[in-house]
Amino acid sequence: MRFPYGLSDFGKLIREGYFYQDRTDRIPLLEASGDQLLFIRPRRFGKSLLLSMLECYYDLGRAEQFDALFGSLAIGRAPTPLHNRYFVMRWDFSLVKPQGEVRDIEAALHQHLNDCIREFAIRYQDQLPRPIEIQTDNALSSWRSALTAVSQTPHKLYLLIDEYDNFANEVLMAKREHYEALLYGEGLLKTVFKAVKAGAGGQGLDRVFITGVSPVVLSDMTSGYNVAKNIYLEPEFNDLCGFTEPEIAAVLTLLASDGADWSHAEALDTMRTFYNGYRFSEDAEARIYNPTLSLYFLEHLDKRGRYPRRMLDENLAMDRAKLVYIARLPHGEALLIEALSNAEGVTIPQLARRFGVADMLLAVKDQPFMASLLYYFGIMTLAGEGVLGKLRLAIPNLVARALYVERLQELWLPTYDDRETIQRRSETVYLQADLEPICDFIEQRYFKILSNRDYRWSNELLLKIAFLTLLFNDRLYMMVSELETERGYVDLALIVRPDMRRVRALDLLLELKHLGLKDLGLSGEQVRAGSRETLAALPAVAAKLDEAEAQARRYGAALRERYGLTDLRAFAVVGIGHERLVWRAVDVALVVTSPGQAESGSTAL
Numbered sequence: 001m002r003f004p005y006g007l008s009d010f011g012k013l014i015r016e017g018y019f020y021q022d023r024t025d026r027i028p029l030l031e032a033s034g035d036q037l038l039f040i041r042p043r044r045f046g047k048s049l050l051l052s053m054l055e056c057y058y059d060l061g062r063a064e065q066f067d068a069l070f071g072s073l074a075i076g077r078a079p080t081p082l083h084n085r086y087f088v089m090r091w092d093f094s095l096v097k098p099q100g101e102v103r104d105i106e107a108a109l110h111q112h113l114n115d116c117i118r119e120f121a122i123r124y125q126d127q128l129p130r131p132i133e134i135q136t137d138n139a140l141s142s143w144r145s146a147l148t149a150v151s152q153t154p155h156k157l158y159l160l161i162d163e164y165d166n167f168a169n170e171v172l173m174a175k176r177e178h179y180e181a182l183l184y185g186e187g188l189l190k191t192v193f194k195a196v197k198a199g200a201g202g203q204g205l206d207r208v209f210i211t212g213v214s215p216v217v218l219s220d221m222t223s224g225y226n227v228a229k230n231i232y233l234e235p236e237f238n239d240l241c242g243f244t245e246p247e248i249a250a251v252l253t254l255l256a257s258d259g260a261d262w263s264h265a266e267a268l269d270t271m272r273t274f275y276n277g278y279r280f281s282e283d284a285e286a287r288i289y290n291p292t293l294s295l296y297f298l299e300h301l302d303k304r305g306r307y308p309r310r311m312l313d314e315n316l317a318m319d320r321a322k323l324v325y326i327a328r329l330p331h332g333e334a335l336l337i338e339a340l341s342n343a344e345g346v347t348i349p350q351l352a353r354r355f356g357v358a359d360m361l362l363a364v365k366d367q368p369f370m371a372s373l374l375y376y377f378g379i380m381t382l383a384g385e386g387v388l389g390k391l392r393l394a395i396p397n398l399v400a401r402a403l404y405v406e407r408l409q410e411l412w413l414p415t416y417d418d419r420e421t422i423q424r425r426s427e428t429v430y431l432q433a434d435l436e437p438i439c440d441f442i443e444q445r446y447f448k449i450l451s452n453r454d455y456r457w458s459n460e461l462l463l464k465i466a467f468l469t470l471l472f473n474d475r476l477y478m479m480v481s482e483l484e485t486e487r488g489y490v491d492l493a494l495i496v497r498p499d500m501r502r503v504r505a506l507d508l509l510l511e512l513k514h515l516g517l518k519d520l521g522l523s524g525e526q527v528r529a530g531s532r533e534t535l536a537a538l539p540a541v542a543a544k545l546d547e548a549e550a551q552a553r554r555y556g557a558a559l560r561e562r563y564g565l566t567d568l569r570a571f572a573v574v575g576i577g578h579e580r581l582v583w584r585a586v587d588v589a590l591v592v593t594s595p596g597q598a599e600s601g602s603t604a605l
Helices: 010-015 023-035 047-058 060-072 102-123 139-151 165-174 176-183 188-199 218-222 246-256 264-275 291-304 320-328 331-339 357-362 369-376 398-412 416-432 438-452 459-471 524-529 532-537 539-563
Strands: 036-038 086-092 156-162 207-213 346-348 381-385 389-392 477-485 488-496 507-515 567-574 582-584
Touching: 010 047, 023 488, 036 176, 036 381, 047 060, 047 086, 047 488, 060 139, 060 398, 086 102, 086 438, 102 139, 102 165, 102 176, 102 188, 102 532, 139 156, 156 188, 156 524, 165 176, 165 218, 165 320, 165 398, 176 188, 176 218, 176 357, 176 539, 188 207, 188 488, 218 582, 246 264, 246 291, 264 398, 264 477, 320 331, 320 369, 320 398, 331 346, 331 369, 331 398, 369 389, 398 459, 398 477, 416 438, 416 567, 438 459, 438 582, 459 488, 459 507, 459 567, 488 539, 507 539, 532 539, 539 582
Parallel strands: 036 207, 086 156, 156 207, 507 567
Antiparallel strands: 346 389, 381 389, 477 488, 488 507, 567 582
């Protein structure tokens, strides 16, 4: 199979026999949805290929190619009357340079629009009755000239705008005043969309399809462009971009039929953990795989016969700058922590559809703006309903979770010495199942950092965040916090990736509990002075260890069965105040007869 990894040219993809998951059956639904549509998806989610497909379908200059391009696809068997009936112009705002002063950015936007209009004029010169006049320093004048030429023909224009908010978002994160100059008042970007709106008022423009990452830019235009219908939450378009699990499973079946020495079930489970989990519509049931990263994995598996070493190709990584930007906003860091640590995700009243920069900057923690922005950027996704019908947003998969961990590590442990220490001590856990070095680090350094943050930590949350951010390693592990089993939720599971079982890394399970100093009637000084053995023998601590051990055994049995594990190392861990940690190694091969009982054979420290 030929996988179109990084390829967004629909014509090339079809002519040269690349894999294509047919989405042309949605064309009639798109036509029925409206004349000016806005479709939002995260970066690297196949939006450009979608626009290329629409361009090939509607372009009157490609009428003779229709059977070759669409004959084997759903729309080729039942085309709509509008196929190959339009002049098509395409703008790609990801090509607009966002650096420099406002006048430099404006010049870059004029240049890009003029380049697109010039290419349009050349491509359709035989169908246009008059030449299009290009005004170098005024692309809006060039746009009007193009519309005038089109209006003198029996055909109309279909405008495709790709990544409409790309350069504006870059400008926003670099310099807010430049962003406001482009979008507010008579800013150029706002004026461009006013011209698009005017063009659809009988000037030759009939349809517009816009893709982007978030609705922030359109919201800040206010009346500049208020005619687009938002279709990105409609259930029938939930998988317009992206792959469903049955589609991924079918491709893996084809690859495995060539005598592959990898397991179909393990490959699917790995892809599900790293790439699945996106749900863009509240009314959709299916979760969607990131298409670009899935193709990256499948191409590597097909060519090399093994998984890629890095599950996230750095060239295709979601823009980390956006996560950094959100973390710096009021209450942004706290939201990242809640999303990372809470099995239920973040609960908001509703997903914000129209909100501007001013709202986002002034938003407080109990408002939906920050979580909604994380949703649009693809690092949170719809996860069902919470109390009173509120929406739950959760981190979709391990690729996205890694970005959260990376950002919090940068915030809390930024030094070279910290990073080196974490690597050495975490490797001791991976190789020897020895918790002592990492627990020493948490006691001596991490407790002080986290307990001094301006958050209302729950005590078990502090423990979970500490272990999660220190032990996270997606190169070796499918690492999941609050992994659901038939018997409950595992606090922290580190399951070695199937392709990394050739190395010595161990499968690990941690169950975490906490006791306050008041529960023990001890001071912080007394706890710090006691040995771990002495602390573990205290009745209250021993009871918590027993409770965690019983849970670790039940969950461990479920994990052993699910993943076929033969040497799962499990631990019951109890935090005492923000001072000390004690733990007990748990034999997960044993079966607990009652949830409150712990059996012999465990070792406490």
